[in-house]
Amino acid sequence: MGWRPGAFLRTHALWMAAALLGVSVRALAIEPGIADYKHMGVASCATSVCHGKLAPQSDRDVALNEYRIWQQEDRHAQAFRTLELAESKRIATNLRLPNATAAKICLDCHADNVPSDKRGPKFQISDGIGCEACHGGSEKWLESHAEEKATHKDNLARGMYPTEQPLKRAQVCLGCHLGTKDQFATHAIMGAGHPRLSFELEAYTTNQPAHFIVDADYDERKGKIAGMNLWVTGQLETTRRYLSLLQTNMFHAGNMFPELAFYDCHSCHHPMDKIRWNSARAGAGIKPGTVRLQTQNLIVLQALTDTFEPAATAQLVELTNALIRAGQRDRTSVNEAAKALLNWLGPRDALARRQYSSADVIKMRKNLARYAATDKAGDYAAAEQIVLGLESLSYTIGDRNSKKAALDALYNAVKNDTTFSPQQFATAAANAQKSF
Ligand code: HEC
Ligand code: HEC
Ligand code: HEC
Ligand code: HEC
Incomplete structure (x- = not known):
């Protein structure tokens, strides 16, 4: 299977309802349907x-x-x-x-x-x-x-549990690979030495490694799911989970600092001699030297929107920037910005169910590569999410082997989050762009 992302990833009101239903509150940390x-x-x-x-x-x-x-x-x-x-x-x-x-x-x-x-x-x-x-x-x-x-x-x-359904699968994986309001890899856990978490549904499904064979018989029993739909579902649901968690006490329990693990890790953790300030960050309306909430999946969603609903991109970019600005202010602002994004996302669930032609998937990959080649992927986590996406889409298109050199060059540029250079990544992506 070659070099799959896991290899490098490793190196680096409900309570009331639960009481009424007699469900133990502990069970809520687990995805509904798993511990019935x-x-x-x-x-x-x-x-x-x-x-x-x-x-x-x-x-x-x-x-x-x-x-x-x-x-x-x-x-x-x-x-x-x-x-x-x-x-x-x-x-x-x-x-x-x-x-x-x-x-x-x-x-x-x-x-x-x-x-x-x-x-x-x-x-x-x-x-x-x-x-x-x-x-x-x-x-x-x-x-x-x-x-x-x-x-x-x-x-x-x-x-x-219906693991074959992309949305249900995403939800069960995210319970541990991102978290829930009760179980979360906090910055205290990270600071104690836990590796940073990252996730992309299609790549992690492939990486698990699969103990199931998708053939004609499987499709007949469980329905056919295209890789593109799995990838889109993962992006939408990861974003939704993150925005929902921002609205809980897990994000802010009233201390001086919010939960730092919701912020882009590398906005604090990177060497000081490489200046990363760029026009995309300035465009968000923040000053140099501010800590930013995580936006990697929102950036991928911008590329997705740009491809299939271009008229809505400007709105998504503005809502994303509003979230970044809210992340400098207070809990109420974050809550409102997250809510506005969740409202925007609601109707976009249709993107997860839509039928994509191979021309659509190729167009998506081209656009993702274009995003990589610009300063839109200036944060490590965004670059990583884009590279995982480019590989997932290449598997879906079925030409992953012929794109291996281009993908390897990109993996190389995100191999090490400490030495990651946004400029080098953009250059590597500009070189790889013609291959996609
Ligand atoms: C981390 C999550 C996870 C774990 C752990 C896991 N599975 Fe699965 N399993 C999946 C996913 C995802 C699929 C593919 C979607 C589907 O068909 O439901 C799957 C599919 C299957 C299938 C369906 C194959 C088919 O053709 O319909 C079987 C059988 C299965 N798993 C058995 C097991 C057994 C036995 C274990 C424990 C030894 C196990 N799984 C552990 C996630 C998991
Ligand atoms: C109960 C929590 C839990 C659930 C549910 C879960 N995972 Fe995991 N997953 C983990 C943990 C913990 C590890 C790391 C295990 C270790 O190395 O000790 C892991 C590791 C992995 C890895 C290997 C990552 C690497 O760096 O090599 C992949 C791939 C993965 N999970 C995919 C999935 C997918 C896909 C699903 C959903 C179908 C899923 N996981 C569901 C907790 C979970
Ligand atoms: C929110 C879920 C979550 C919590 C809480 C959590 N972990 Fe993890 N842990 C993971 C996942 C997911 C991975 C795999 C990350 C990956 O490779 O993508 C992991 C990886 C690890 C690894 C690295 C394993 C490897 O294969 O390299 C260690 C060590 C670890 N966890 C220890 C702990 C300890 C100790 C605790 C309790 C203090 C803990 N974890 C709490 C989800 C969690
Ligand atoms: C707002 C800034 C900020 C953000 C965002 C942030 N951290 Fe930290 N991190 C710190 C500070 C401050 C320390 C303490 C450093 C020390 O003790 O010298 C720290 C310590 C750590 C350590 C221990 C390093 C050491 O030297 O002991 C790890 C690992 C870590 N963070 C990982 C992460 C991860 C993973 C994320 C993203 C999920 C993250 N951090 C987000 C500021 C941040």
């Missing part, structure tokens, strides 16, 4: 007559070697063990936690940390991010879904 039923544990899925086959099988709808792939290649299987490593011990010590493997704030994202009444007899927290963390508690479908006549619809009716 008991999690029976990976051991319930892993036997050799179930998903634990050594090699993919051809006589059933699914390959049945999913457990092997997960156990041998998927980082999620290691997520709990990561908490036992020296790196995690150091993070825990810095946060004055007695033990990362027992700390709720770590387990919420590094394991399937459902409440105790949602754990079946074979459930083990040490399994890390097991099957049911994404596929939902199997209490009601564990038996039935293995029957030959079981349809996907039957499984969903019994509580299987």
Whole structure:
């Protein structure tokens, strides 16, 4: 598969409703639909007559070697063990936690940390991010879904989580790869030594690595989902999650400083001898030397809007700039700016469902490359998001191999966030632009 982004990424009122419904408040940190039923544990899925086959099988709808792939290649299987490593011990010590493997704030994202009444007899927290963390508690479908006549619809009716739907998939991934109002990789966690989080739905789906095969039979059972729609859904939903979190106490609990992890990490963390001030930043109406809220997904959405609804781009740019300015003022301003953006986003969900021709996808990629070649991608996180997008779209178009040299040059320009140079990135992108 060549050089996938993960390789470099690694180097560097509800409460009331919950009470009324009798749902434990703890369960709210988890995506709705995931912890409705008991999690029976990976051991319930892993036997050799179930998903634990050594090699993919051809006589059933699914390959049945999913457990092997997960156990041998998927980082999620290691997520709990990561908490036992020296790196995690150091993070825990810095946060004055007695033990990362027992700390709720770590387990919420590094394991399937459902409440105790949602754990079946074979459930083990040490399994890390097991099957049911994404596929939902199997209490009601564990038996039935293995029957030959079981349809996907039957499984969903019994509580299987619809991971095949781009929006639902994005939501479950984002719960850990961006966060929720209850589980979030705060700047304190980062400052203690946690790696920066980044996410792009299409690339992370490919990178996971896939334990499912999308073929004609899959499309028939679950519906056909084009890579472009997956990518667009990821951009829209990541933006929505971020803007929604900005409206919670996770962003601002009334201290002198807001939660710094919502701001662009590199607006504070970069060497002082390279001046990065440019016209795009000045255009936002801020002074040099200000801390900016994260805008990487909004910038990608600007490129998307520019491609398919150009008349609306100016409005989105203005709303984005208003958010950046609000990020200098106070919580109320941020709240209002986030709300205005969420309102703008509402009708754009149609972009996630729209049918794209291959000419559309090529046009999108060209525009994204053009954004990369300008100072619109002057922040590291924006450059990274654009490079991930260019590769995802190349997979979708089906010409990723012939674009490898151009993509490698761009990956090289975002390889190291400390030495990242916006000017070098723009030059690399200008050179790569003709390839797209
Ligand atoms: C319960 C939390 C959780 C959920 C849900 C989750 N992840 Fe993860 N993911 C993690 C953690 C934690 C790691 C890092 C594990 C480690 O290395 O210890 C990770 C790692 C990854 C990696 C490897 C990243 C790298 O740098 O190599 C990919 C790719 C990934 N996840 C994709 C996904 C996708 C796609 C989804 C949704 C279908 C998803 N994840 C859902 C928590 C989660
Ligand atoms: C909001 C979810 C979240 C929380 C909270 C969280 N993590 Fe993570 N952690 C992740 C994800 C996602 C990754 C993988 C990042 C990637 O590669 O994209 C990760 C990666 C890591 C890594 C690097 C693993 C590797 O493969 O290189 C360590 C170490 C780690 N986490 C430890 C901890 C500890 C200790 C805590 C508790 C103090 C914690 N994490 C809390 C989501 C979280
Ligand atoms: C990090 C999230 C995540 C984890 C953990 C996970 N899966 Fe999946 N799984 C997915 C996604 C995403 C898909 C693709 C969408 C779909 O078909 O639902 C999928 C698809 C599948 C499929 C459907 C294949 C098909 O052709 O219909 C099976 C079977 C499956 N997973 C089994 C497992 C098993 C068994 C485990 C545990 C050993 C597991 N999964 C762990 C996210 C996950
Ligand atoms: C408003 C400025 C600001 C923003 C934005 C910011 N940080 Fe920080 N960060 C700091 C300060 C100040 C420290 C403390 C440095 C020290 O103790 O010397 C720090 C410390 C750290 C450290 C520990 C470094 C050390 O020297 O101990 C890490 C890692 C880190 N931040 C990561 C991040 C990540 C990841 C993000 C984005 C999600 C981020 N920071 C956003 C200001 C910021």
